[in-house]
Amino acid sequence: MMRLLLNRLFRGVLTIWGVLTFVFIMLRLSGDPLDALLGDEATPEMIAYYTRLYGFDQPIWQQYINYFTGLWQGNWGISYRDGRDAFAVVMERIPATLYLGLSAFVFSLILGVPLGILAARHRNSAIDRFAMGLAVLGFALPNFFLGILMLLLFTMTWQILPSSGAGSLAHYIMPVITLGTSGAGSIARFTRSAMLEVMNRPYMRTARAKGLLPGARLRRHALPNAAIPVVTILGFRLGDMIAGSVVVETVFAWPGVGRLLVNSVTARELAIVQAIVVLVTCTMVIANLMVDLLYGWLDPRQRDAKADDNG
């Protein structure tokens, strides 16, 4: 277990390093990085100053090292629109995205997991087909279209929900549903197949043979075992969630990182885009590590493997 975790940690660091290198190469391939970081209106004095400051007159490997030490020291470049530190600009947008993302994540779990369990318990019945039909609909419905449809109905036609901003609880309803629906669909499908897989196992037959009631069989034997594969895809769901928040925040004018990213890409604010990419990468790597930990904790075989390692 420990070795596995160290291996994963190493992979995670490797991923972050890979993305940073990718950004470094891209920044230099896309033309003069000073153009990108300072903007078009930079004076020659400014360019000379920053060339020396960032060391663009040095050999490329030296620049590469400087790039990493710079990031490490919190030197993330500046937003050329208002000259503020790019990292600070991104940080102040994080809470809004975090609240929205967590709410949507919980929403998709609350909707998806019971739907999947229900479908698996009533396999090949009308309930199953209905639940899976909903799941496919949820997955195929593009989030931007769902958002627009809801805006049209709840804001413009019935005028019961606010269209944009993040002021009150009512502001959360449409963005959360929009962001969580496709996740709920894929979680439902995955939960169903994980449940079906578990239900065919010999231990389920044993549980039935020893006279456990269906409810107890589900709680004590099926759910804990089916939870293991479901947890592993939750890490991937987070990635989809981050990608989805870019769209949803734009549709509902949510003051989060996703909307900042779209605006920064349009304005080619590379320092901010870079900060967001690095942040997202770190978040994903940490999330996947946590999934691995959770996986080990949920699966007794993984848990006990640790004792075997030492023994």
Added chain:
Amino acid sequence: MAGSTHASAMQRQTTMAETSLRSTPFVVRLSLACLAVFVLGGLFAGWIAPHDPAAQNLMQRLAPPVFLGGDWTYPLGTDALGRDIFSRMLFATRMSLGVALLGTLIGAVIGTFLGFVAAQQNRVTSGVIMALVDAQAALPFQILVLAALALFGNALWLFVALVGIAGWETYARLIRGAVLSARTETYVQALEATGASAWRIHGRHILPNVANILIIQISLNFPSTILLETSLSFLGLGIQPPLTSLGEMLGSGRDHLLLAWWIAVVPGAAIFLITLSMSLVGDWLRDLLDPDS
């Protein structure tokens, strides 16, 4: 997945094909018909379109579609510049399906190739490829696409290429596994014994045997590719005017929701129908070609 021999897999495939002709579920037939309509509409956009998709008629701005009391000159109404939505829909469908098809194929070719390479004995290359697979699976690729578009600015070929690489890792992972398991089977061992070259074994014998997996993955990947293209275009970062795609139409229709909701809802419904039909067809194909999974 493993374990079926060459011959029995072939046999199963033919019987599957025979039964499928008679007993294709109604929903799948409906989905195929729906896809056919969109494909034909996109393919023959130039012949079908009643108007030039770029022609503006400012006297006829925001005209309602037929089902809301409009007349047949503009079957689906007009947009804010008085352009015919029906004609634009045809060309937008062509663009969206074209980009998605090209993107899916790019991903499939790169992924399949790297999957084959990663299944070879060389531990360094396969290690590097699998590390890349893991890295891409761990990252939301849409964010990297946005970053690349910010760096290089928007160009159609770059956009298509980016949409294409989005899906390669799944192909690589699946194909690598399939090739590894195929190599343990007797027909490959027999071929190796006869001295067939690695190219011949992989290209002529293993590839046709893993084709099912490839077909299933292509059909399952296609909806995600469409969604990636449309959502980026919707954000104004993908297909740019004067070109149009379903996502671009939906994005520009967003500004006129209050006055003319159909401008956004018609292309949105088209995206929904295409992804839904394709997902249903993909699921059906998977059940049909690979019942074990």
